[in-house]
Amino acid sequence: MGNRLSKLYTKTGDSGTTGLGDGSRVEKVSPRLCAIGEVDELNCTLGLLIAENIPEAMKEILIDIQHDLFDLGGELSIPGSSFVKPETVKKIEMIIDEHNLNLPPLKEFVLPGGCAAAAAAHFSRAVCRRAERAILSVHASEDVNLESIKFINRLSDLLFVVARTTARLDDAGEILWRRK
Secondary structure, eight states: OOOSOSOSOOSTTTTSEEEOTTSOEEETTSHHHHHHHHHHHHHHHHHHHHTSSOOHHHHHHHHHHHHHHHHHHHHHHSTTOOOOOHHHHHHHHHHHHHHHTTSOOOSSOEESOSSHHHHHHHHHHHHHHHHHHHHHHHHTTSOOOHHHHHHHHHHHHHHHHHHHHHHHHSTTOOEEOOOO
């Protein structure tokens, strides 16, 4: 494969527009570009989570999801494309089910924190929900692959399970909301 970026700046975006994968140009503040940016930010937060002290198997799961998020970003950059498949959603559901088996039932809300890894997972979960809202904003006026909407929704659930799991692996444990 040749160099994908031979020149880092092109000046074509100086007017506030950018090119999509299909060659069209859109405003950088368009809902589609905002969704792409949110998915990119989510991927970055997963990178921070992966850099924490978490089990190697969990790192591998999250790196695999980073690749899925790149597919999602590509899908959003090419209107009408569908890169996220039903198998991707099913994979996330199976991971959630597997990891949730080891967690006790919740009787109260969980506060973000407990240890650095759990806090990073909670942060990723919150960014994931924002990315989901951005994708749904695009979907309000344009077709979006429904599997992508399911994927991003399940991913926030998985990140919650990751947060709970990592908090419990650490001596700090989970921080539960104190009902007043």
